Amino acid sequence: MIPILRTVAEMRALARVWRKAGQTVGVVPTMGALHDGHLSLARRARRECDRVVTTIFVNPKQFNNPEDLKKYPRTEAADAALLATVPVDAIFAPGPEEVYPEGFITTVSMAGVAQPLEGHMRPGHFDGVATVVTKLFGMTLADRGYFGQKDWQQLQVVLRLVRDLNMAVEVVGCETIRETDGLAMSSRNVRLTPEGRTKAPVLYAAISAAAKDIRAGQSDRMAIREAAETMRAAGFERVEYIELRDAETLMPSDDPARPRRMLAAAWLDGVRLIDNIPV
Structure with missing residues (x-):
C-alpha cells in the first residue's frame, strides 16, 4: 500500500x-x-x-x-x-x-x-x-x-x-505520450463526447502537416493557416492559436537555425485541447 x-x-x-x-x-x-x-x-x-x-x-x-x-x-x-x-x-x-x-x-x-x-x-x-x-x-x-x-x-x-x-x-x-491515433494524452480528454473523440486527433495531424510543409519550404503563415482551416473543417469550434515560436523563449521566430516549436490550442466539445511539436 x-x-x-x-x-x-x-x-x-x-x-x-x-x-x-x-x-x-x-x-x-x-x-x-x-x-x-x-x-x-x-x-x-x-x-x-x-x-x-x-x-x-x-x-x-x-x-x-x-x-x-x-x-x-x-x-x-x-x-x-x-x-x-x-x-x-x-x-x-x-x-x-x-x-x-x-x-x-x-x-x-x-x-x-x-x-x-x-x-x-x-x-x-x-x-x-x-x-x-x-x-x-x-x-x-x-x-x-x-x-x-x-x-x-x-x-x-x-x-x-x-x-x-x-x-x-x-x-x-x-516526451509526450499519445494515443494510437496521435491525440496527446490529457486528463481533459475524458470530457470529449464519442464524436468529439474521433475528431480530436485532427489537431495533431494538422500541426504535423504544417510542420512538414514548413520544413519543405512553405511559408510559415500559409502552413499555419491551412492547419487552422483543416481543424475548423473537422468540427473544432474555435482555434485559439497555432504559433511557430522559439523553443526556449517562446518568442516569435523565423530563424530555422534555432530550435523551434509549433504550439496550438483549440476548442472541441467545449473542451480546450493543447498540443505542440518540434519544427
Whole structure:
C-alpha cells in the first residue's frame, strides 16, 4: 500500500529520512486524473531516482475559470491504484488549506516565457504554476522534478523558474505520450463526447502537416493557416492559436537555425485541447 500523505509535516519527515540515507528524491507533480502520460513520468523517475513521490493537487491558483476548476476530474482512488503499478514510494495529496493556509499572501510572478500564448489566453495561470511548483519542490525536498512536453510552455516556465531562483532541482522534460491515433494524452480528454473523440486527433495531424510543409519550404503563415482551416473543417469550434515560436523563449521566430516549436490550442466539445511539436 502506497502511503498517502496529507500534510507538509508528514511529507518533509519522510523526505528527510530518505535524504539522510543519501537517497535521491524524484517528484512528479500532477493534478490527478492520471493516465499513461503521467505514469510514464513516474516510471522514468523510478529508473533515475532512489525514491519517487507523485503529488496530486488540483491547484486553484492556476485556474482562471472557476467552472473549469469545478469540472476538473478528481479520481484519487483510481490514481493510487495506477501509481501502485509503477510503484511510487509515496503520494503527496494535500488539501488547498495545507498548501495555501489562512493568510497566505505570496505569489511567484514570472514574465518573459510566461507571458505569450497560454500566458496571454489564461491571465495569472503561470503565476499559479510557478507558485505551486516552488512550494511542492520545497515540501518534498525534491532532487529532480519530472514534467511532460505536452505542456511545452509550462516546461519552459519551470526550467526558467528553477534557473532564476537557483533551486537545487533538476527539471526533466519527458516526451509526450499519445494515443494510437496521435491525440496527446490529457486528463481533459475524458470530457470529449464519442464524436468529439474521433475528431480530436485532427489537431495533431494538422500541426504535423504544417510542420512538414514548413520544413519543405512553405511559408510559415500559409502552413499555419491551412492547419487552422483543416481543424475548423473537422468540427473544432474555435482555434485559439497555432504559433511557430522559439523553443526556449517562446518568442516569435523565423530563424530555422534555432530550435523551434509549433504550439496550438483549440476548442472541441467545449473542451480546450493543447498540443505542440518540434519544427
